Amino acid sequence: MAPPSPTDPVAIVGASGALGFGLAVRLARAGVPIAIGSRKAARGQETAERATAAVPSGSFSGHDNAGAVHAADTVILSVPFRNQSETLANLKDALRPGQLLIDATVPLAAAVSGKATRMLGVWQGSAAQQALEMAPEGVRVVSALHTVSAASLCDLDDPLDQDVLVCGKRARGQARGGAGDRADRWSALRWTAAAWRWRASPSR
Numbered sequence: 425m426a427p428p429s430p431t432d433p434v435a436i437v438g439a440s441g442a443l444g445f446g447l448a449v450r451l452a453r454a455g456v457p458i459a460i461g462s463r464k465a466a467r468g469q470e471t472a473e474r475a476t477a478a479v480p481s482g483s484f485s486g487h488d489n490a491g492a493v494h495a496a497d498t499v500i501l502s503v504p505f506r507n508q509s510e511t512l513a514n515l516k517d518a519l520r521p522g523q524l525l526i527d528a529t530v531p532l533a534a535a536v537s538g539k540a541t542r543m544l545g546v547w548q549g550s551a552a553q554q555a556l557e558m559a560p561e562g563v564r565v566v567s568a569l570h571t572v573s574a575a576s577l578c579d580l581d582d583p584l585d586q587d588v589l590v591c592g593k594r595a596r597g598q599a600r601g602g603a604g605d606r607a608d609r610w611s612a613l614r615w616t617a618a619a620w621r622w623r624a625s626p627s628r
């Protein structure tokens with residue numbers, strides 16, 4: 425597979441939400457074209473317009489979630505835990521072998537009306553392992569971005585001097601290499617927007 429280029433698009437499923445929108449504007453400001461996904465194509469387009477207003481130099485396109493996934497080799501999944509499984513089930517025909525799926529889901533107890541400060545146990549071991557189980561064969565899954573605040577991402581003046589932990593299991597070398605490739609690409613964000621420091625480690 426050809427190494428990723430800084431101009432390769434990234435799709436964000438759930439980009440109308442807090443984290444997805446923040447990632448969209450930050451990555452776009454670093455020069456990455458963003459395919460914005462929503463359950464409703466009209467909301468995807470409206471979100472693309474909102475993102476363009478925030479970052480006029482950015483390249484945004486609005487889609488339904490499947491359309492966004494078709495438009496990029498790297499896909500960020502940014503939906504609430506209670507909707508992660510349903511969203512991946514709906515995308516099983518859109519995701520394709522070779523894509524990198526970056527799952528940002530945090531299994532907060534708020535998903536079942538519990539406290540947002542508590543985590544839920546996930547039968548598979550973690551939200552990322554649930555994503556791995558549900559993603560079609562050949563899609564590389566890594567888990568990242570859980571500790572990055574949406575508010576900080578959306579505040580384009582925030583220096584974001586933070587570590588982002590990247591975990592992956594399937595085809596360890598590939599997943600880590602894949603995440604590393606993207607980390608290199610997103611280092612544009614690090615250099616232009618902030619000092620994002622990436623570390624890669626296997627999930628187990």
Ligand SMILES: NC(=O)c1ccc[n+]([C@@H]2O[C@H](COP(=O)([O-])OP(=O)(O)OC[C@H]3O[C@@H](n4cnc5c(N)ncnc54)[C@H](OP(=O)(O)O)[C@@H]3O)[C@@H](O)[C@H]2O)c1
Nearest residue numbers: 438440441442443462463502503504507529530570573574
């Ligand atoms: N917020 C943060 O600071 C932050 C930080 C790190 C990690 N995270 C994690 O990132 C994920 C996204 O967080 P968020 O705060 O961005 O969530 P959010 O704003 O509540 O939702 C994100 C998007 O998920 C989509 N979605 C899909 N199915 C849905 C359903 N059945 N009901 C409602 N929305 C649905 C919605 O997009 P459409 O309606 O357009 O489809 C929504 O805009 C979560 O797993 C969270 O734990 C969040």
